[in-house]
Amino acid sequence: MxxxxxxxxxxxxxxxxxxxxxxxxxxxxxxxxxxxxxxxxxxxxxxxxxxxxxxxxxxxxxxxxxxxxxxxxxxxxxxxxxxxxxxxxxxxxxxxxxxxxxxxxxxxxxxxxxxxxxxxxxxxxxxxxxxxxxxxxxxxxxxxxxxxxxxxxxxxxxxxxxxxxxxxxxxxxxxxxxxxxxxxxxxxxxxxxxxxxxxxxxxxxxxxxxxxxxxxxxxxxxxxxxxxxxxxxxxxxxxxxxxxxxxxxxxTSSAEQELFDSITRFLVQHNGRVSRKELETHFHYSGDYLYKITQKFTGLSLFDYGMKFCMQKACDLLITTAMPIADICQQLSFSNQTYFFKKFKEYHGMSPAKYRKLNRLQN
CATH class of the missing domain: 2.60.120.10 (Jelly Rolls)
Structure with a gap:
């Protein structure tokens, strides 16, 4: 054995x-x-x-x-x-x-x-x-x-x-x-x-x-x-x-846990691209408090936690659609395509175009 x-x-x-x-x-x-x-x-x-x-x-x-x-x-x-x-x-x-x-x-x-x-x-x-x-x-x-x-x-x-x-x-x-x-x-x-x-x-x-x-x-x-x-x-x-x-x-369950779960669901629904003001309006808490809750449960800032879901959505769009990368940037609320490329490479170690090509070869 x-x-x-x-x-x-x-x-x-x-x-x-x-x-x-x-x-x-x-x-x-x-x-x-x-x-x-x-x-x-x-x-x-x-x-x-x-x-x-x-x-x-x-x-x-x-x-x-x-x-x-x-x-x-x-x-x-x-x-x-x-x-x-x-x-x-x-x-x-x-x-x-x-x-x-x-x-x-x-x-x-x-x-x-x-x-x-x-x-x-x-x-x-x-x-x-x-x-x-x-x-x-x-x-x-x-x-x-x-x-x-x-x-x-x-x-x-x-x-x-x-x-x-x-x-x-x-x-x-x-x-x-x-x-x-x-x-x-x-x-x-x-x-x-x-x-x-x-x-x-x-x-x-x-x-x-x-x-x-x-x-x-x-x-x-x-x-x-x-x-x-x-x-x-x-x-x-x-x-x-x-x-x-x-x-x-x-x-035991806590109010903070339930709030964090709600934040996560909200971020997933919006592909992680939510402004501080939108979060404050939706949850009726200050941005500082929402930041504190997110960091407590993930060790990440609200922005970085949301970006994680955004990059996951970007991968899905690259693999499952033929959308031009410029249109994906726009759908994910990136006004600067260079910045999108930079964040994508940080998370996935390659450019969006290379990621799409490799996955198409695999599939």
Whole structure:
């Protein structure tokens, strides 16, 4: 069995294992698909990330594998810098379990910085705002579940009920509360602090991630049932207080959170091109206060946060329409075409014309 995202593993290794179904994506596709992966297609997804801060050519290696598709991408130092500047606090429409395979990482969770060393885990519900910090070397696995899949997994028939039930009430409560409430503002997550040795974690936690990956990459008769069994084994081990200390954390809804969500929706509706006066008129708050709220939740100014949506809209128009670039500038309220080119290159590392050409070649 290979080691997930081993630092010496080559791209060809992944292609060879997946019989050619893994796709190497160009950087412009990475920018669209990696920084904020809010939506999950399918029941579950495995997402691996390896950060090499000292490597200029392969600063970040990403591998994604699910029953629907497989993907392999690499970012050099310059591309990763662009990706990092575009990335903001985000949330998902699925549950996400993060496992630190090697190294360590900080996560910004609801504007609080949390440290996760090797062997530790974190399980988040769908509403928690978070962002990984790519500082030092690390290898991380993200196991992402749809709510439907987790409920089916827990409610599937058991022949040996007492032996097969997950003993932890904490996990059942976590799932039931989130399923029943499912409120936009309900936020909770669980930290897992390892009580075992690194060798035990490698043989029991890491090993199950690898076996699940193997079944996804090389499916055969019974793979669905083997994956489901390993998912349950993994959950059971993490919630066993002999192996991990579980710390549940909960955030209550706040007026600031709701205002920020409204600001985000308003910016999306207007492609990020909204004046300070328009925001003040719409929300009946001072521009300074709206700036403060946006910076608190994203670390960005109102202008930079809006520009992120503007550049996303520019990409959509370049790919899906034949509009001249001058008309796109006008539609996105840029009076100066040179300034539009400058901002686009800051976000995507290339000119709008080159971006359009590359995407047309891909499509």
């Amino acid at each position: 290979f080691s997930i995202l081993d630092t010496n593993t080559s791209q060809n290794h992944y292609f060879g294992m997946s019989s050619g179904i893994l796709n190497q994506l160009p950087f412009n596709e990475i920018i669209k698909s990696i920084p904020e992966q809010h939506h999950l297609d399918g029941p579950f997804n495995l997402y691996f990330s390896t950060h090499h801060p000292d490597s200029s050519e392969t600063a970040l290696i990403i591998m994604q594998s699910s029953p629907i598709q497989n993907m392999y991408v690499t970012l050099n130092a310059k591309e990763m810098d662009i990706q990092s500047r575009m990335s903001t606090l985000h949330r998902h429409d699925f549950y996400e379990l993060m496992f630190v395979i090697d190294g360590d990482i900080y996560q910004n969770i609801e504007n609080l910085r949390h440290y996760y060393p090797q062997g530790s885990c974190c399980l988040m519900n769908k509403n928690v705002f978070h962002q990984e910090e790519y500082g030092g070397y690390h290898r991380i696995a993200f196991l992402q579940f749809s709510e439907e899949y987790l409920l089916q997994l827990m409610e599937a028939p058991r022949y040996f009920t007492k032996k097969e039930n997950i003993k932890s009430n904490l996990f059942n409560d976590f799932l039931n509360i989130n399923h029943k409430k499912n409120y936009f503002s309900d936020k909770n997550y669980i930290d897992f602090i390892p009580l075992e040795t690194p060798m035990w974690i490698d043989q029991n936690i890491h090993d199950r991630f690898e076996k699940i990956l193997w079944e996804i990459q090389s499916p055969s008769m019974g793979s669905t049932f083997r994956i489901n069994a390993m998912m349950l084994e993994l959950i059971s081990l993490l919630f066993d207080n002999k192996h991990y200390h579980n710390t549940p954390l909960h955030f």
